[in-house]
Amino acid sequence: MNIHEFLSSPGTIYGQGPHDSIVMSSRVRLARNLKGVPFPGWAKKPDRVRSLEAILPAVQSIRQMAGAFSESMENFTAVDKQILVERHLISREHAAKNAGSGLVINKGETLAVMINEEDHLRMQSLRPGLQLKEAWHAVDQLDSALEKKLDYAFSPSLGYLTACPTNLGTGIRVSAMLHLPALVLSEQINQIIQAVNKLGLAVRGLYGEGTEALGNVFQVSNQMTLGESEQDIVERLNKVLGQIIEHEENARASLLSNKPKVVFNHIGRAYGILANAHSISSKETMNLLSLLRLGLDIGSFPGVERRLVEELFLLTQPAHLQQQFSEKLTADERDLLRADMLRDRLRNVSRPVALSPESKGPKLDKPE
Secondary structure (H helix, E strand, O other), X not given: XXXXXXXXXXXXXXXXXXXXXXXXXXXXXXXXXXXXXXXXXXXXXXXXXXXXXXXXXXXXXXXXXXXXXXXXXXXXXXXXXXXXXXXXXXXHHHHOOOOOOEEEEOHHHOEEXXXXXXXXXXXXXXXXXXXXXXXXXXXXXXXXXXXXXXXXXXXXXXXXXOOOHHHOEOOEEEEXXXXXXXXXXXXXXXXXXXXXXXXXXXXXXXXXOOOOOHHHEEEEEEOOOOOOOHHHHHHHHHHHHHHHHHHHXXXXXXHHHHOHHHHXXXXXXXXXXXXXXXXXXXXXXXXXXXXXXXXXXXXXXXXXXXXXXXXXXXXXXXXXXXXOOOOOOOHHHHHHHHHHHHHHHOOOOOOOOOOOXXXXXXXXXXXX
């Protein structure tokens, strides 16, 4: 079975979960290394191959990974790797790896293990919506099962030893992917980012560190992992996310109440371009689909499911678009084919409805 036969359809990637109109997904990642074995960045190829050969069968034997897909990174094409990045199943750094590195993904794509990325093990749990506790519980169970089979590098004073000092201690990185168009439109996003940074959390773009917040999507995560328990880190981030959700909800309500024409102008223009363009870039598509998603959330597209937009989020990205065609496409060719796809998929979607100020779409539930 190849990776494309294994992966689920793009429309089911994000799924339904608590506060999913704002929180697209929750992720908890753990970094672990083998005792007495050079870290991947320092290891020579034979050492990486040996550690992969030790780790891979251990991961495959865990109950939660029954029926999982596993493969060495050297056997993926460049497009395969980029598709995995676009689905947030591997990092951009892991996509650059080849012999001596590997990947294991469980059925349902809720658990993924990168082998010999920056650390020997980077295991992650993904859940739709705001489900940090559930994601933490799942990856903790996987980690506990693996620790019985592998000898981890651990220090009584420093905790789990990692390649990067910022991961020392628990080795945990807790994050959520947030869709925050109203905070961007109301020009409040910079204040939110500054406030979050002061709390010791990081705000990054769609694909993590050093990337742009395409489609008004931001990743919020903890920065330090030493001196605080995993449960405390999860709980602290959960509380901060609850506040960000409330700010985004308030920003949406305020815009609809005070500047409804501005909101519907953005949504209407986004729909007009996406449904009629004959050439469009990936970046512009993501930003306009964000506004379409906002329109769906506030009720401007009655009868249209959010799944359509979330499917297009993925299918219009470069690697997913390339994968549908056997020949290699240039950027200009992708822009033409992307526009063709969008016109086709949106042909039955009627233009957005401009709601009255009294009708503000579905009421979002308050964070617990």
